[in-house]
Amino acid sequence: MNNPSIPASDRTPSAFDHRKYVAYDTPTLPDRTWPDRVITQAPIWCSVDLRDGNQALVDPMTVPQKLMMFELLVDLGFKEIEIGFPSASQTEFDFCRQLIEEERIPADVTIQVLVQAREPLIARTFEALKGVKQAIVHVYNSTSRVQREQVFRQDMNAIRQLARQGARWVKNYAQQYPDTQWRFQYSPESFTGTELEYAISVCNAVLDVWQPSAEAKAIINLPATVEMSTPNVFADQVERVHRALAYRDAVVLSVHTHNDRGTGIAASELAVMAGADRVEGTLLGNGERTGNMDIFTMAMNLYSRGVDPELNLADVERIEQVYTTCTNLPVHPRHPYIGELVYTAFSGSHQDAIKKCLAVRQPEDPWEVAYLPIDPADLGRSYEAVIRVNSQSGKGGVAYLLEQNTGYRLPRALQVAFAQVVQQESERSAKEIHAAWITQAFHDAYSQQAPLSVESYRLNAARGGKDQLSVEVIYHGQAQTWVGQGQGPLAAWVNAVNNHCGLSLEVDDYAEHSLGHDKDADAVAFVALKGNDTVFWGCATGSDIVRTALDAVVAGANAAIKQAVDKQDKQSA
Template sequence: MISNPATKYRQFPVIALSDRQWPNKVIDRAPRFLSSDLRDGNQALIEPMSIEKKLRMFDLLVECGFKEIEIAFPSASETEFKFVRRLIEENRVPDDVVLQVLTQAREDLIVRTFESLKGCKQAIVHVYNATSPVFRQVVFNKSKEEIKALAVHGATLIKEEAKKYPETDWSFQYSPEIFSDTELDFAIEVCEAVCDVWQPSPQKKVILNLPATVEMSTPNVYADQIEYFCRHISRRESVVISIHVHNDRGCAVAATELAIMAGGDRVEGCLFGHGERTGNVDLITIALNLYTQGIDPTLDFTKMNKIVREVEHCTQLPVHPRHPYAGELVFTAFSGSHQDAIKKGLSQRKKDIESNNGAYWQVPYLPIDPIDLDRSYEAVIRVNSQSGKGGVAYLLEQDHGIEMPRRLQIEFSRIAQKEADTTGKELTSGVLYSIFEAAYFNAPKHVELLQHKMLGEDDEGNTTIHAIFKTNNQTIEVETTGNGPIAAFVKAINQSLNLDIDVVDYNEHARSQGAQASAVSYIEMQVGNRTLFGAGTHVNSSKSSYLAIMSALNRAIDKNWISLNH
């Protein structure tokens, strides 16, 4: 860093808007949401998603309630084109979901884009071109008139190409790129010219997307830009103002919320803020911020554990443990005073509910009820057992080859601490291993796995297994197919015992103990809104994972979390 940054960097100019109205506005309804995970998010991955992963992500987005999904840049690659075709040809798109695709303002790319959407019921074609000074002058060496002419040309091509596919209900979207760095009056001039071509109406609106593709100012300046644009664009009742903010300054959520107050109708972004560089605005945070203010976000993030797991699988990017609402530590307090306040708040809420005295959520340090996101209160109060977990984990790993995942360290430290409190004796590594073995490897066998066999695996990774279980003097035989061996095995348990359990996390490592090498598997199982671990060990890694699932299942039954009445 240089001693005087003013010699290298200029302060972003403020907007002449002395009578700005947005600071007095209140967000009282959710905007329209568009997920760009499959386009903007995907293009920023080290390894872009395969078609199978994109299909899996699409299904997740639909499950979360997204009605507008930007799925691809179809002309960019054959993979992108084929993905769009599979969605349409395999009838994977619900009737109430609108697909959006991106294209540059070039004739060959526009033609290819429409070809990809042939047969689609309804779609948004999103076209963009660079309008900001640095792109005009440095990248393309074009005048304002040439830039505007390019936008008009692209809009005209799209309008004409759409006529060739009358079976599709078309909508159009235009982005002046980079809006956040474009002179406001010029951005409006270009958008007006595009609208002159498309002729929007209140019944058939055009989307004008105003991207802060590079976040260059404080959030209030972006809000001023949006309010200025909304005031000066003609046919305001015939256009949808869309907000698309990147997170270069770490202010994407704040900028988006202020932009909604300033007149934005629609928000584009990605789950967990994926996207180029520092990413897009995080739609989960935006939606749940609304939720905590009593506003229906129109999106459903109840199954947060599943969402985290699916996104991590598809993107190969981890969700940070401190990520708002979704991270594994966001409902955990390590401070004793914080813990005490949370406990008292939860206790008071229980009393209020029992006496029908006040329904509003008021628990110190928790802006949202973890239960609403399918998280349990154990995640909050587990701090009681943090003391000594590092030492316990170290001894088991060093002396017995047990490399516990972090959350299992927390769970097992409770068991070890209880034993220490009961016996009043030092817990040596041998004693700790005996406690671990009794609690996990040798958990009570309320349900026993008598036999299992993998019958086959198809090209998409779907696995079919055959299993025989014994419980309550009954033998149950089942054959199921799932997305991999673990998913198939869990499905077999659910089908056999009429349960609804799920695997939140899976870890495995090799272990050498004595003369025989073996595998150790750890399963974190979700039962209702609570989770617990199971562990298994065997020379066969598949058998090890099945034993870990059985361990977690039997421990849940032992805790009376599960009833075997079926």
């Protein structure tokens, strides 16, 4: 259709010309109520992975793959599962028969099948369902203006009569199989491209045929076969149908959104606020074009706000494994909730905030952690994967990874110093820096044990005076005994080191903490030695805290000795 907003003289073909598109008609609903509603319980979920998802694959699922997917959906808690289009192919027909004849359908699960409003296809569909305990027969015909005018070349009344006739065929064939508990579903395909009041009239015509009751409810499904508007417009459409639908107390109002505009999930969420009782979609959003509504994400959205999704999605490893095996599609690393990188922070400020929130959080507290909308552990993800380091990271992320790998809780000044070491390497390599490298780099930088090392020590603590410390050392390969005095063993040892190494160091900072919770746990000690306006950090671990402190001083002193030697070498050169 020509866009009247474009002057006739200017309607020339263009490779990229927005003027050939027209704005979507929006319903007039000034008294809309959905914006004030809050979702407090999960909708009825219906998975269409085995039908809509399957037909969108380059290589449709084999029967073993379909069985694997069906079993996953059952285990996740889906009570309604659309298994296919049994009148469309022998494979689809045989899969339906296999589920029924091998009694693979649990008593609390209802399978759903799709069929066009054509009598031979409806007859074949009921043949495929023979012997099933309960089933939903989902009949549809396209009602959109474009398809009426350009595909079917029929008027509104003819299309409405086709819907009514399809409903009659479904009802009549169901009567031939009285042992099955039947439920009927109708979709005005391409609902979003159908004039709203006309779509309502078609749905009501179908309901007049079925005459649903509170005991035998029908399903009216509103498919955004192609997503054409913003989610709020779809919500207005759903609320209008919700108000105008006949037999409303005997109807389950369902939606089936696609993701052509990238807002399929939002459209379904707003639709539930607008009165929809049921949502069709696929796990992880596989489907035609840009995909179907992603049930996993919508369910986890509810979960993250304290609403029971009524699906058990905790085993994300299995979900991802079955999904990739059955669809031959990858899971995007940024896919909400399940992607490899969704709980990962590289930014320094993000890492620092996460680290601090996790440090103060108590197990009984509500989940409130910066940048993490849910607890990764709920989906089997470890905290070790939350913070990862690259050139964008800061001291908090580096310190977090080191603590996860070693148990060390670095003093803030040491965090700053070590982060610079990691930053230099990440910028040099232009790659992510892993925890193993960080751990090794920390020990290389702050645990140097040459040319000086401690063999043993004797401490004579003086009450009210200076302590005397006698230490057996190896210095440049030679065994020696060094003696020092000071206010406490640390000061006494620094005094001895200065006297024998020609240094002028003093303790600028010291920290220690246990590496476990029992009385025999090792401890770690950190010491900062200042000399000539330079700070040399040392770290050591051990079960004897005095010896551990001495070894930490040794590590810092060795760094100072190395710097002095390097300076002399440069001057000599």
